[in-house]
Amino acid sequence: MGYVGLPLAVAFANEGHEVTAVDVDRRKVEALRRGESYVEDVSDEALAQTGGRIQATTRFASLAKCDAILVCVPTPLTPNREPDLGMLVGASRELAGVLQAGQLVVLESTTYPGTTRDRVAPILSESGLVAGEDFNLAFSPERVDPGRTDFTMRTTPKVVGGLTPACGDRAEALYSEVCDTVVRVSTPEAAELTKLLENIFRSVNIALVNELAMLCDRMGIDIWEVVDAASTKPYGFMRFDPGPGMGGHCLPVDPFYLSWRAREFDMATEFIELAGKINQQMPYHCVAKVERLLNDASKPIRGSKIAILGVSYKAGVGDVRESPGLKIVTLLTSLGAVVAYHDAFVPELPEYDLRSRPLEDVLDKADIVLIVTAHPGIDHDAAVATAPLALDLRGVTRRSGGHAILL
Ligand SMILES: NC(=O)c1ccc[n+]([C@@H]2O[C@H](COP(=O)([O-])OP(=O)(O)OC[C@H]3O[C@@H](n4cnc5c(N)ncnc54)[C@H](O)[C@@H]3O)[C@@H](O)[C@H]2O)c1
Numbered sequence: 001m002g003y004v005g006l007p008l009a010v011a012f013a014n015e016g017h018e019v020t021a022v023d024v025d026r027r028k029v030e031a032l033r034r035g036e037s038y039v040e041d042v043s044d045e046a047l048a049q050t051g052g053r054i055q056a057t058t059r060f061a062s063l064a065k066c067d068a069i070l071v072c073v074p075t076p077l078t079p080n081r082e083p084d085l086g087m088l089v090g091a092s093r094e095l096a097g098v099l100q101a102g103q104l105v106v107l108e109s110t111t112y113p114g115t116t117r118d119r120v121a122p123i124l125s126e127s128g129l130v131a132g133e134d135f136n137l138a139f140s141p142e143r144v145d146p147g148r149t150d151f152t153m154r155t156t157p158k159v160v161g162g163l164t165p166a167c168g169d170r171a172e173a174l175y176s177e178v179c180d181t182v183v184r185v186s187t188p189e190a191a192e193l194t195k196l197l198e199n200i201f202r203s204v205n206i207a208l209v210n211e212l213a214m215l216c217d218r219m220g221i222d223i224w225e226v227v228d229a230a231s232t233k234p235y236g237f238m239r240f241d242p243g244p245g246m247g248g249h250c251l252p253v254d255p256f257y258l259s260w261r262a263r264e265f266d267m268a269t270e271f272i273e274l275a276g277k278i279n280q281q282m283p284y285h286c287v288a289k290v291e292r293l294l295n296d297a298s299k300p301i302r303g304s305k306i307a308i309l310g311v312s313y314k315a316g317v318g319d320v321r322e323s324p325g326l327k328i329v330t331l332l333t334s335l336g337a338v339v340a341y342h343d344a345f346v347p348e349l350p351e352y353d354l355r356s357r358p359l360e361d362v363l364d365k366a367d368i369v370l371i372v373t374a375h376p377g378i379d380h381d382a383a384v385a386t387a388p389l390a391l392d393l394r395g396v397t398r399r400s401g402g403h404a405i406l407l
Helices: 005-014 026-033 044-048 060-065 086-096 115-125 165-175 188-219 223-230 254-263 270-296 324-334 359-363 380-385
Strands: 019-022 054-057 068-071 104-107 136-139 158-162 182-185 305-309 338-342 368-371 390-392
Touching (some): 005 054, 019 060, 026 054, 060 086, 086 115, 115 136, 115 188, 136 188, 158 165, 158 188, 165 182, 182 188, 188 223, 188 254, 188 270, 254 270, 270 324, 270 390, 324 338, 338 359, 368 380, 380 390
Parallel strands (some): 068 104, 104 136, 158 182, 305 338, 305 368
Antiparallel strands (some): 136 158
């Protein structure tokens, strides 16, 4: 019942289905029972409009009466950057305990090719039921893009790969209720890899433009001017913007599921590794630039007051997972800077002993202002106008002719 599960629950409830919403996180279950959403893309009103058709529970037993079960648990990396299927294995075990003949199970969590067939199916078979015979099993990757409004679940094509053709038919019929276009592929593996290709494509292209941004910094060329100009080509070019690094649950994590799997096949996926390396370097590059700007003003970073605008990983959402903003806070703090932040979407960062402060407070007497994530609703030009120094890592002030230095 996270970023992926909750919107799905709402979509199916809106189609008139009774939805059982299972999560091990008691706080989420209690919030849903109170009619409160904790996912930005789902409003409390949207929850209310489902007319009580979503029943939230921590009990897997409730799944026994469902026709279809969609698994949307996290698939993170271990500290050694290897796939951590712990939560998927845990959820699959619980599900095996209540699985019924005739049910459809679809895995939505992003993962390496082979997970549905080689990891999930054997666990579910501990129920005594055979995947593809007694119950249907498929993989269908989620394409939700938190904060996006131009494409919805209904208008975003959904890829589906079944363990057998019948499994695929059943999953296709299910998703056709909430998506206008369902794209069938022949196997769960093809569907699993489709999702990884989409994310690796983004990761590699972001790394390319980030590497160019670092080069432009040395060459004294404005990367934004170059990206803006290249984007005027009507074909053969797709715009990606530089930034302080990659965040979120997906892009910094998912590609490594494939590189891990590829090692079993004697393949080193070098694009993935290289893109990860460059994107991870970006917060260090940004902090080095802060140091340089302060140095030019004859200020040491130790003791300088640094105002950070936006710490979540992208504009308009409060998700701080893998956020480069957190890395920047860590690096600046370790250098002795006095960091304060404003982010209406992230009220506190308990691990950093920091709370979001009102914009005026954060800007007051700051030696330098950093635009790390440009949330909507903030006039960034006005925010940096009176700051002695400003560094804009998102290029949002580039057209105003203000004094902010660009990434
Ligand atoms: N967030 C995105 O934008 C996005 C987009 C596409 C794909 N995905 C993928 O979808 C999956 C879920 O991502 P998310 O962002 O929704 O994560 P999330 O953390 O927001 O939600 C996952 C939920 O699963 C619950 N959970 C953990 N273990 C469980 C268990 N054993 N049984 C039941 N519930 C359990 C957690 O409490 C949490 O509420 C991941 O594989 C992710 O890579 C996410």
